[in-house]
Amino acid sequence: MTVPDTLFAVASAIFWALSARIVGRGLAAMPGPRKFPSIIAGLMLSLFTGLAVLFAIAGGDLVLAEISPWLVAAGVATFPVGTVIYYMCGHAFAGRMEFASQFANVKPLFSVGFAVIVLGEQLRYPSWIALALIAAGIAVLFHATRRGTFSWAALGLGVLLALAWASGEGFAKLGLDGGPSLTATLAALLSGAAVGGVLAMPYLFARRAQAFAGIGRWGWAFVLHGQLSFSIAYACLFESIQRIGVGRTILINAFWPGLAVMSGWLEGRLSGRHLPVPAPMALATALLLAGSVVQILGLGLLR
Helix, strand or coil, rough: CCCCCCCCHHHHHHHHHHHHHHHHHHHHHHCCCCCCCHHHHHHHHHHHHHHHHHHHCCCCCCHCCCCCCHHHHHHHHHHHHHHHHHHHHHHHHCCHHHHHHHHHHHHHHHHHHHHHCCCCCCCCCCHHHHHHHHHHHHHHHHHHHHCCCCHHHHHHHHHHHHHHHHHHHHHHHHHHCCCCCHHHHHHHHHHHHHHHHHHHHHHHHCCCHHHCCCCHHHHHHHHHHHHHHHHHHHHHHHHHHHHHHHHHHHHCCHHHHHHHHHHHHHHHHHHCCCCCCHHHHHHHHHHHHHHHHHHHHHHCCCC
């Protein structure tokens, strides 16, 4: 039986959407209003679990010489920095990680700016349309925040999250030299886990009572997030890139934040718990998704 080539891209989107729902449950189960120490502990669980699984998927194929400065920068920006902002953003959205995930589609705002300012690329008209749609999505969230629907912390952390993820992608492009992308991702994740561990361990040791309080109720979510997001989803992503190319893979993956919102709403319906999606978030999701799709099409990657 032949596996459809698009299945891997679809699988990566599903795993990312699913992991957003799972880690949201972990955040909600953390005790107390001040959850930052527990969030750092959860980050370490996700990083090292994901690293172990991804190392197994790659068959231990890691050449230390491949860990270039750019891959180290990509790993730090994407994993410890981006992930801790992701967790904090979800916490600021009252544990609704599917709302925090929408800022994944804000990344083109920074990626295009990087290409124009740093690399000297010219901005073509599809990118102007994409940036206008993304700006409109942010404006909707800004207006909703002014009206009290969301917190300023949630909005600010979401923009920082998009910047961290976009920076990680930019560094990764500079660090890739034509070698296996899975091995490069493993190198980046190893770098991120190492730097994150060195910075986090003294903090966790000093606040161990608060950081690990009730870990039996929430730790499982971060372990699963590391497995689903950092290892399985990335493995599916790179297999998809090999089979159908970068453009079509990215286009399919642009839908995962919207899928996360839909799955959260469906979970609420099936479980009898009301998980409403505010109208501003629904509108912003549509605008941000449209902006990402226009940008991908404008790059000409689907030809």
